[in-house]
Amino acid sequence: MQTKPFxxxxxxxxxxxxxxxxxRDRLIKAHxxxxxxxEIAVISTKGDRITDRPLAEIGGKGLFTEEIEAQLSDGRIDIAVHSSKDMPTVLPKGLYLSAFLPREDVRDAFIGREARRIADLPQGAxxxxSSLRRQALVRRARPDLNVVPFRGNVQTRMRKLEEGIVDxxxxxxxxxxxLGLQDNATDVMxxxxxxxxxxxxxxxxxxRTDDTETDRLLAPVNDDATRTALHCERAFLAxxxxxxxxxxxxxxxxxxxxxxxxxxxxxxDGTASFSVSRNGTPAEAADLGRDAGEAVRADAGPDFFESWS
Structure with a gap:
């Protein structure tokens, strides 16, 4: 039985x-x-320390997990909590994603300084x-806009917005x-x-894959629907x-x-895109995601990926 804080x-x-x-609160309630x-242990990551360059330029996925995973692997921490979208598809040996909490709102929010929607922004705004996906989708919808990299945590980006650095x-x-900041959204996409x-x-x-005691602790807070959805999405990404x-x-x-x-x-630049959709059963989640990824890769062709790699 664990006597020191988890x-x-x-x-x-x-x-x-x-x-x-x-x-932590879900675990307290469940048990x-x-x-x-x-005990919550704060760990600085490379992605947190380097804020003056785009993520893709300094390594992309893994920037917000590497140092945390090192402490998980050697036992300095018992579990790591992440945003799922930050997680690489290949994890360090001996580690795995053991639980997913019930999923929150999946949508993106636009926060405008004066215009409430992207469609309302003046030409050249x-x-x-910092997201390549958001950059591409904005450029696809409004090729006339000036889209720039914008790093920092939520509060930092909102402060920069208030200062007029972006529109x-x-x-x-x-x-x-x-964070209780949902009222700041001027449009939900x-x-x-x-x-x-x-x-x-x-x-x-x-x-850790061999930590059965932690598996038992996490089981009551895991949400099966979210886990299944993420198995599909991560298979697509892989x-x-x-x-x-x-x-x-x-x-x-x-x-x-x-x-x-x-x-x-x-x-x-948002000028080219390839879409795919699949339907099946939850048991087929990983297969559906993998098949969708292979299909859209085949549709786009190798040149699509090599053009900016």
Missing amino acids: RIGTRGSPLALAQAEET GLPPEAF TVGT GTLLAMAGLKR AVDDFLPALGQGAICVES ALDGSCRTPIAGLATVTGDTLAFSGMILSP
């Missing part, structure tokens, strides 16, 4: 801390444990976002809700028009090699005995 590793941004606290049974930005609605990032809105827990320089979007939803998936890849 250590939850996380990044130190307000959103990352909110996600770790949600995980009737006191708050002092858990500046939109800031608008996009953030995940899930993150705004978890429909998924049919603005397909979200793979894994968006889902908190995942990473642990089939595309998850290139950090290719804008990729996708969403799987589970309704009863049906799983529906929609995926898309775009050119960074």
Whole structure:
């Protein structure tokens, strides 16, 4: 039986801390444990430390997980809590995604300084976002806009917006809700028009593959529908090699005995895109995602990926 506090590793941004606290609170409620049974350990990552360059330029996925996973592997922490969309498809040996919390709102939110919607922005207005997917989708909808990289946590980006550095930005609605900032959204983008990032809105827990005690602790807080959807989305990403320089979007939803998936890849300038959809059963989640990824890769052809890699 564990006598020292159960250590939850996380990044130190307000959103990352909110996600770790949600995980802790669900575990406390599920097991009737006191708050002092858990300790949140803040770990600095490369993605947090380097803020003056686009993510794709310094390595893409893995930038927000590597240092946390090192401490998980050597036992300094017991679990790691992440945003699912930050997770590479290949994890370090001995680690796996052991639980997914119930998924929050998957949509993107537009926050405009004066214009309430992207469609209302004046010609040549500046939109800031660090996401290649969001950049491509904005450029596809409004090729006249000036789209610029925009790094920083939620609060930093909103402060930059208020200072007039950009005319608008996009953030995940899930993150705004978890921070109690959802009223700042001036427009919530429909998924049919603005397909979200793979894994968006889902908190995942990473642990060691041989840690059966932790598996038992996490089992009551795992949400099967979210886990199934993420298996599909991550299989789609894996089939595309998850290139950090290719804008990729996708969403799987589970309704009863049906799983529906929609995926898309775009050119960074938004002028070219390839879409795919699949329907099946939850048991087929990984196969559907993999098949969708292979199909859209074949449709786009090798030149599509090599043009900007």
